[in-house]
Amino acid sequence: QYGYTLPGWRKYNLTYRIVNYTPDMARVDVDEAIQNGLEVWSGVTPLTFTKISKGIADIMIAFRTRVHGRCPRYFDGPLGVLGHAFPPGLGLGGDTHFDEDENWTKDGAGFNLFLVAAHEFGHALGLSHSNDQTALMFPNYVSLDPNKYPLSQDDINGIQSIYG
Numbered sequence: 151q152y153g154y155t156l157p158g159w160r161k162y163n164l165t166y167r168i169v170n171y172t173p174d175m176a177r178v179d180v181d182e183a184i185q186n187g188l189e190v191w192s193g194v195t196p197l198t199f200t201k202i203s204k205g206i207a208d209i210m211i212a213f214r215t216r217v218h219g220r221c222p223r224y225f226d227g228p229l230g231v232l233g234h235a236f237p238p239g240l241g242l243g244g245d246t247h248f249d250e251d252e253n254w255t256k257d258g259a260g261f262n263l264f265l266v267a268a269h270e271f272g273h274a275l276g277l278s279h280s281n282d283q284t285a286l287m288f289p290n291y292v293s294l295d296p297n298k299y300p301l302s303q304d305d306i307n308g309i310q311s312i313y314g
């Protein structure tokens with residue numbers, strides 16, 4: 151009874167939908183950053199992600215500002231919180247929102263969408279924050295080279311403890 155594994159998804163084939171796009175980046179670059187952010191995790195688990203363009207997906211992705219829709223969490227304008235994601239579950243579960251008041255980029259300027267997305271998707275899959283400085287799930291944003299930013303062993307241990 152001691153200890154517990156964080157609740158994960160009870161299925162491996164998940165769907166996602168990009169509900170709206172940030173004007174900061176080309177649509178194809180947003181699609182690519184999101185897809186790569188998900189592939190970081192599917193690469194080390196049996197999870198698969200299928201993109202749908204309408205209807206309700208497990209992971210609904212949207213760019214929002216301040217108070218938005220029925221979301222219980224708000225954004226704070228430029229800087230500060232960059233995004234938030236809800237742990238696995240029905241309804242809001244898995245949904246991931248990015249703060250549109252940030253400057254989203256696909257390179258080192260502003261905030262790299264791929265990096266933040268990969269971090270938020272960790273939450274959407276059931277991971278909490280890590281105290282390992284090198285972990286993707288570390289609570290503070292570090293702008294590293296997104297092309298070489300692998301998962302740390304801590305991230306892999308975490309996700310495989312849920313979807314091993």
Ligand SMILES: O=C1CC=C(NS(=O)(=O)c2ccc(-c3ccccc3)cc2)CC1=O
Nearest residue numbers: 230231232233265266269286288289290291
């Ligand atoms: O649940 C929360 C609450 C606050 C958060 N702060 S954030 O949006 O500014 C944020 C911080 C760090 C990252 C990050 C960390 C490591 C690698 C890449 C991004 C992403 C977003 C992020 C988050 O997921």
Ligand SMILES: [Ca+2]
Nearest residue numbers: 227229231249
């Ligand atoms: Ca913000």
Ligand SMILES: [Zn+2]
Nearest residue numbers: 221223234247
């Ligand atoms: Zn939100």
